[in-house]
Amino acid sequence: MEHSIALVTGATSGLGHAAARLLAKEGWHEIIVTGRGLAGAQQAAAQLAAETKRQVFTPLELDLNAPTSVQSALAELVKRGRPVDFLLLNAGLVPYKKRVLTAAGIEASQAPLIGHHQLTVGLLRANLLSPNARIVIAGAEPARGGVPLFSYTDVPAFAAKHHQGDQTAAVEALIRNGPNVKYVPNRAYADAKLIIAWWTAALARRLPSGMAVYAVSPGASTDTKVVRSAGPALKYLFIPIVNLIPGMNQTPETAARRYLQASEFGTDVSGQFFASAQGKFTGPIEAQLHPHLHDGANQEAAWQAVVNVSGVNFEPAKPASPSAPPITKGPGGP
Ligand SMILES: NC(=O)c1ccc[n+]([C@@H]2O[C@H](COP(=O)([O-])OP(=O)(O)OC[C@H]3O[C@@H](n4cnc5c(N)ncnc54)[C@H](OP(=O)(O)O)[C@@H]3O)[C@@H](O)[C@H]2O)c1
16 A cells, blocks of 8 residues: 555544554655544644654544534545545543443444544545555454453343344444443443444445455553543553553554554455454454354444444445355464
8 A cells, every 4th residue: 555645533642643653654645633622633743743753744623422523524634635545543442430421322432433434434425535445443352352351242142132133223222322231331342342343344345345444453552541531440450450461561652553554454354353362462463253253243233233323324336245254364363
């Protein structure tokens, strides 16, 4: 891919900021960096320019909780009229101790996916992704399973119990954190990242043939602000203990490098979720082969739920097949 224009969401701190810095160092011509407010985005752009000594950062206001903000950002990008080669959908958060819903009634840690969906579909519709564009969205190891304190909801069982087996309704309930969903912050986060993995697979089936999308976990990197909203047990007990265990933490640069690595992957592994090996939270990324991630019905249910909640659909000329894509190991595999 020609290193031309990248767009990084959530670049005001942590991994988005580190990724934008790495992209500049790797010679990208322009990096659009977003913040919830224009002042924050401008500050991030200025800081990144000072850090890298490159004047390649363009600030863009983007609050993923607010559809009007996504629309304004899209209008700005349409006005510029230059297609994006690398769309890095990084923004996200570990949610609050108490349940927080956005004005649109979406649970806070699910909201970035809804905004990212609106942004991505808007760019696709406006022809503002280059023919070989790469899209990377931030996933996390809890979607894979095997993460203490962060287990995801068994969606088929939840659908059977509360939604007459309707998995789309079940995923929609998780995105809105109700009805029939007890708020457990860590589970909400695990569910948000699982739905991201499913959405990624469904989007891959709808993209034009040269483009590709991957969900990528940056892995554990606790020197960011990711748990700033979480409860004290996670912030002041769990994370400090985890930091003492070798291999449980990595620098933001090392974590952000995973996004850049994935941006070089081929279309053959489009739609897959890349994360640390089972039982690990750092180290090389590999395509995740767990059956729950490759269930075509869950993937399409997640897509439809996101469409319902966001009010935005995207269907290619040829309808997407609901069957799961073939499972192939990615270039990051062992
Ligand atoms: N750090 C880790 O250990 C780790 C592990 C696995 C996955 N991840 C994922 O990596 C991504 C980046 O996290 P991080 O560690 O860099 O955290 P961070 O330092 O808190 O940065 C998150 C960024 O996302 C932005 N953001 C969050 N919600 C937003 C929204 N609704 N609208 C617009 N911007 C929003 C934040 O903006 P504000 O400052 O304005 O809130 C901030 O710029 C997240 O998706 C996270 O889930 C992180």
